[in-house]
Amino acid sequence: MTMGHLGARVLLAPMEGLLDHTLRDMLTRVGGVDLCVSEFIRVTNTVLPRRAFIRVAPELLNNSRTVAGVPVRVQLLGSDPDYLAANAAALAELQPAGIDLNFGCPAKTVNQHRGGAVLLDEPELVGQIVAAVRRAVPAHIPVSAKMRLGFNDDSRAEDCALAIEAAGASDLVVHARTKAHGYRPPAYWDRIADLRQHVRLPMVANGEIWTLADALRCREVTGCDRLMIGRGMVADPGLALAITRHDALSDGSLTGEAVTWSHIVVLMRLFWQGISLRVAPRHRAGRLKQWLNYLRRVYPEAQEAFDQLRLLHDPAKIDQWLASQAVG
Known part of the structure; x- marks a missing residue:
């Protein structure tokens, strides 16, 4: 069974060059993570062979799950709707737990080749990509998207989120910074709350969640029950477990360090x-x-x-x- 958005409260973020399948394996063994997203697979003007998907997401050989049993969605990055759709169809034959589309990568090289966050200046194209992939993939496989608030500014954030929703995405992760912000704090969680006023699509908040207190504050500000965490979990492998334990406590107290x-x-x-x-x-x-x-x-x-x-x-x-x- 694949996991859609409804069952996932804590998601492990994709992090190119750091959070590969080996580290995903380690962090999901600790507990508390409901869903992972792989690093991106770059799509240009060809349909990739099976081995290209498996190289980035070897979990595809294990029912698209980590050793601990946590589902893994596989992320694609590119700008051509037709080639992205064709690659998504090829990927779907491997039965991933979902396909995610990258509209958030801030890397200069990626952006120069018209991938990642630079597409946020073109909401119409973003919508075309999501729609093309959704049509190409069997209905039981979720198609999600991850975006930043924008490229140089956040003026088109609502347009992009609405385009992703209209195109049929199952859910949307929002990293609460623009490309220009990079990874510098703070994350602008209030803008995620703004987006939720316009979009009914299930939304996941991402950015600057390092501690349990951060997670609770992010939920409060954004209104999102679901969180995606990257660097915070690499630094504190017990963070997702601490969030899960907190949610299970009726008194709302903060738990201590979860992992020795x-x-x-x-x-x-x-x-x-x-x-x-x-x-x-x-x-x-x-x-x-x-x-x-x-x-x-x-x-x-x-x-x-x-x-x-x-x-x-x-x-x-x-x-x-x-x-x-x-x-x-």
């Missing part, structure tokens, strides 16, 4: 095993340090680990370091 450092060490070892199977040796240490760099926002132990590993590049020495870490 010992648990993180276990996940790091599994993560290292995963990237060792897929990542070239010269890049493996960098991938582990990349995650540690986020973890040190929450865990003092991560800072110590980062300092110890900072100058290490040899995978064999990383193996030794991981083996030396006590798990209590």
